[in-house]
Amino acid sequence: MLTCRELAQSRASDYLDDQLRWRQRIGVRFHLLICDHCRRFVRQLELVRRVLARQPEPPAAAADVTALAEQLYHQHQRQAGQRHN
Amino acid sequence: MTHQKPEDDAALLARLRSGEKAAFEDMVRRHHGALVRAAAAIIGDTQAEEVVQEAWLAAIRHLPGFEGRSTLKTWLFSIVINEARGRLRKAKREILMDDYDTGNAGLFDPDRFLGDGHWAREPTLWHDQSPEALLSHEDFLRCLEKVLDLLPELQRSVLTLRDYQGMEVETICNILSVSASNIRVLLHRARAKVYAMVDHFEETGTC
Numbered sequence: 001m002l003t004c005r006e007l008a009q010s011r012a013s014d015y016l017d018d019q020l021r022w023r024q025r026i027g028v029r030f031h032l033l034i035c036d037h038c039r040r041f042v043r044q045l046e047l048v049r050r051v052l053a054r055q056p057e058p059p060a061a062a063a064d065v066t067a068l069a070e071q072l073y074h075q076h077q078r079q080a081g082q083r084h085n
Numbered sequence: 086m087t088h089q090k091p092e093d094d095a096a097l098l099a100r101l102r103s104g105e106k107a108a109f110e111d112m113v114r115r116h117h118g119a120l121v122r123a124a125a126a127i128i129g130d131t132q133a134e135e136v137v138q139e140a141w142l143a144a145i146r147h148l149p150g151f152e153g154r155s156t157l158k159t160w161l162f163s164i165v166i167n168e169a170r171g172r173l174r175k176a177k178r179e180i181l182m183d184d185y186d187t188g189n190a191g192l193f194d195p196d197r198f199l200g201d202g203h204w205a206r207e208p209t210l211w212h213d214q215s216p217e218a219l220l221s222h223e224d225f226l227r228c229l230e231k232v233l234d235l236l237p238e239l240q241r242s243v244l245t246l247r248d249y250q251g252m253e254v255e256t257i258c259n260i261l262s263v264s265a266s267n268i269r270v271l272l273h274r275a276r277a278k279v280y281a282m283v284d285h286f287e288e289t290g291t292c
Contacts, residue, residue: 003202052248
């Protein structure tokens with residue numbers, strides 16, 4: 001029978017990624033049915049994943065954006081000119 | 086020009102193709118930050134900006150041929166990822182076998198468990214029950230940034246590609262040339278470190 005330690009240390013993350021074989025998956029599900037602590041732990045680990053998914057995007061510095069956009073615009077115009085010639 | 090709602094790709098593409106200058110700025114503003122983060126996940130922070138610059142130029146070159154079968158975002162990501170992978174192959178990646186870490190699984194503090202495998206200190210209830218609640222604390226954002234910065238490079242790559250970019254494990258294997266089982270180990274280790282930070286933050290308000 002799966003222990004709390006095994007669940008936390010070597011199954012929970014794979015369980016959330018759906019990377020367990022069915023027998024392991026059933027082992028985890030069964031353990032979660034009977035263990036409040038591990039249920040809480042898995043919920044918290046899932047919350048950590050959702051936090052990571054929603055981290056704010058790193059802001060691009062305004063000056064960089066403008067300069068880069070300018071460069072791309074000019075390249076686009078040059079290419080368009082070449083295509084028409 | 087600012088948009089209340091992000092305009093759809095078709096409209097932005099039409100503006101780009103017609104050579105409307107503001108469209109280029111809108112496109113860069115919308116995607117640059119996320120592209121840099123994706124590149125950094127693959128090739129490391131120092132080369133990420135350069136990779137994304139190259140990728141932008143390639144994107145403009147190929148813009149006339151882009152048929153809009155995928156979203157603009159997906160298309161831009163694929164260009165960045167290809168560019169970053171190309172460099173990674175050239176660099177022959179001295180990555181850092183110590184990313185696989187020193188011995189012991191060391192994921193959670195071993196003292197958290199008793200000899201028989203039960204919790205010695207069970208997980209405590211967190212005040213913050215949603216990502217929004219956690220991310221609303223400025224201190225938490227700083228702690229998150231810190232813990233991510235401290236991750237070994239490959240762990241950070243895998244965590245970013247999987248949990249931030251939402252890529253499938255299989256795709257990440259291909260991008261990083263790392264086996265699925267190693268990806269899983271790296272993911273687990275990285276998440277465990279972030280978990281420990283959140284747990285500590287919930288208990289003390291610091292990291």
